[in-house]
Amino acid sequence: MSAIVIRQGLVVGEDGPQVTDVLIVDDRIAEVGVSIEAPSGAHEVDARDCWVGPGFVDLHTHLREPGREAAETIESGARAGALGGYCALVAMPNTEPALDCVALVSYVLERGARTPLDVAVAGAITVGREGEALAPLAEMAALGVRLFTDDGIGVQDPLVMRRALAYAKPLGVRLAQHCEDERLASGGTMNEGALSGQLGLLGRPAIAEELMVMRDIELVRVTGAPLHFLHLSTGRSLDMVRAARAEGLPVTFEVAPHHFTLDESACATYDPVFKVHPPLRSADDLEAIRGALRSGHVDAVATDHAPHAPELKDLAFDEAPAGMLGLEHAASLTYEALGPSPDPATFFAVLSRGPARIAQLRQDDDRVRHSAHGASMVAGEDANITVFDPASRWMVDRHALASRSMNTPYDGRSMSGRVRTTIAKGRLIVDQGVLR
């Protein structure tokens, strides 16, 4: 029997935050209450002035295994995730080869099971992510896959997408889409606008994303199947999905931290660390996303953690691969963006509860192999818990990250708030900001 007691943190339960203790015995929350008497040998975690809530769930991580282990492995990604407060990661299928069949999904699930975290897999929608033939969604669902996406690219053909939605609906799984029309975005490397024209860089226009968002909302309307929009990056995309959601359509969306902290002006240095798809957008889009985050209208913050071997980001801007790291600083950036008086409930909603619902990893979901996430912080729930210290200040050092790669756009930037403790399935895996 192992026990951990978390003392006097602001526990963010579904009835509202209160300062109280949390006792964890083995892999469950045993008790939540004031001045808990802990069993002898229990590890004490001092959570005074900290927020205590359900461990974070990342809907969107690129673990690069199989195929690009130089950039990241499932193991190193899990370490990065743990330091960032994540107890569950959904691994994206754009590996080499793509995760479009039982054999490859099993491979990742098994390797993920060796880490202290829950590593879930998002399977590909189409074979090879080529956007033509449907992948065996049912077989993958039997392994526990609940999210499917061709991420890296969206399903370009509307007929294929319609069929995929129709097929997914009775399976009870959810499709997720990287919305960008490839022809309109065609080879662009940054947001299309006055700046791209001035810098001589081909642009990816906002309408490349917005037209696909529009299309897929209508396909959801016609099929009734749920759809999750990955990394929405423009104010208009957000408006459209929110309106659809308000109508009652089964749509959800996530935003990535880089889209609520950076805008296209960062690309003026031609530093490929700022190259990402969809690209960093205008200052107005940035404000729109921050506004939606603060007002509680965002379903999930997802990191889109995209490691790349250092030599690849040393190339010219148009040659370098797109993507930035995210796991280790998403929580701090979310905290900052929720300011000036960040609401802890919103914090855990976007980082944990919202994603847990979308990934179907909650207590009541049919999880096959994973533990439950997005806890309401009551006795009996699986102990996936994160302790976040809002007062802590730290600086990002790209050489000191747990990730194998270094492509963070925040190198040298100071951060407000930091994950102090991460408890996954009842095991203390990060304490005092350090991996155990």
Add this chain to the structure above:
Amino acid sequence: MDRHEGALVIESIRGRSLLSLDDLSKAAIVEVLDTAESFVEVNRRSIKKVPALKGRVVASLFFEESTRTRLSFETAAKRLSADVLSLAVASSSVKKGESLRDTIGTIDALGIDAVVLRHRSSGAALQVSRYVPHVKVINGGDGQHQHPTQGLLDAFTIRQVLSERHDTSGLESGSALFEGLKVLIVGDIRHSRVARSDVSVYTTLGAEVRLCAPGTLLPDEVASWPVTVVHDFDEALAWADVVGLLRLQSERGSGDFVASLDEFTFTHGLSIERARRLKPEVLIMHPGPMNRGVEIDSRVADSCQSVVERQVSNGVPIRMAVLYLSIAGAEGQGL
């Protein structure tokens, strides 16, 4: 070009890299033009050499093949008595994805004072200057972004020709003759680094610039540029004091942007008929190489209004001026 907020404006290129004309103030540009005047004179002598950069090493690193520009830069460096390390890194022998950092690091290890860089990627010159901050980087053309020495030699040529007509020297003219000068730039502006450099230099010097191009060949959000976009090509030709034509690459005229080269010539080619609308004293310019019969009729190219040959011959003095100021100068000096 509108400078993005916070961008540093450089008052002189002495002791500094030359990456983009967007960075330069009017004074910096005029200083280059004035210095080039002296080098025009040097280039007329029988011994076309001065010892100003003796003992200095200039590397010429061309990732995009361009015999003319590379020779022009290398001649300029040699006439300043610099040692030249020439690397024509043709795109076939460099596998795509070769690290810029590694390539420049190898050359820098040999000990260089400056590198002239041409690369197919926009921003390559700025990226290289970050890898070797102690080396002066002269941008010889980066992707679709800028070609600063072309912009400078274009401005220099205009000043030279117009000063001669008024019987004064370029030095005496300073920049006054650019105030209100009507410059028309025509062609594939969207993909042209020369166009961006020309717009920068002409607008900084006070000229009034108009752009004319097929709708698919205009830059994104061109409304934010300090220029006027016009659609009536014939009217624009009658308005202009200077007409700058751009080369249309064959792949652009193959259906994606424009139906065909013939179609382009039909809408925006400077034909003999259209040339009749030009002011008699107009200057016709082209950065070269010209696609005779596409953007310009062959006879118009050879007419007395064309100053293309002057542009070519001004390439060396301008590049000598840039190399001299950048390498021999110390940062922070001014007049």
Add this chain to the structure above:
Amino acid sequence: MGSEDERKARTRDLTFSAKSQLMDAEDVKRALWRMAHEIVERNHSLEALSVIGLQTGGTSIASALASILSEVSGEPVKAGLLDVSFYRDDLSRNPIPASSATDIDHDLTDRTVVLVDDVLFTGRTVRGALNALSDWGRPRAVQLAVLVDRGHRELPIRPDYVGKNLPTSLDEAIVATLEGVWIGTKERS
């Protein structure tokens, strides 16, 4: 001082402030006349003479000297301007000056060149001029005429014709033009 001279004094971010005037325009004129006669005396014939003024300080003085020589000999004397900026050996140590025109319209081979400058100081400008001259042919002889010699030579260079010898200290500055000669200080402006 005239504004043109003020501008020349204001080169290199330095402003000249005069302490005292040592020669006025009349003094300068007399000195130039004397130097012109010395040139004639030494060279006999002016036909093979080229008076070359060094940019920027020597140009108006060379011009004045050339016109006096023409008057004295009754024939026009060949003249020219030489910009020495690209020939200096101290480019990395000192600020590079703004380059100005070199204008020499004849071959200097077998001619006697009289280099003319306003102030002779370290001798490095003249050394640069000698380097430059070799690109213009091979003169038979080169002579040096300066309005003021202020001492502090760093190279073995000596003037043939001097308007005035003025010992100075290193922290002083001299301005010498057709309008006069002043001694003072140069400060960063």
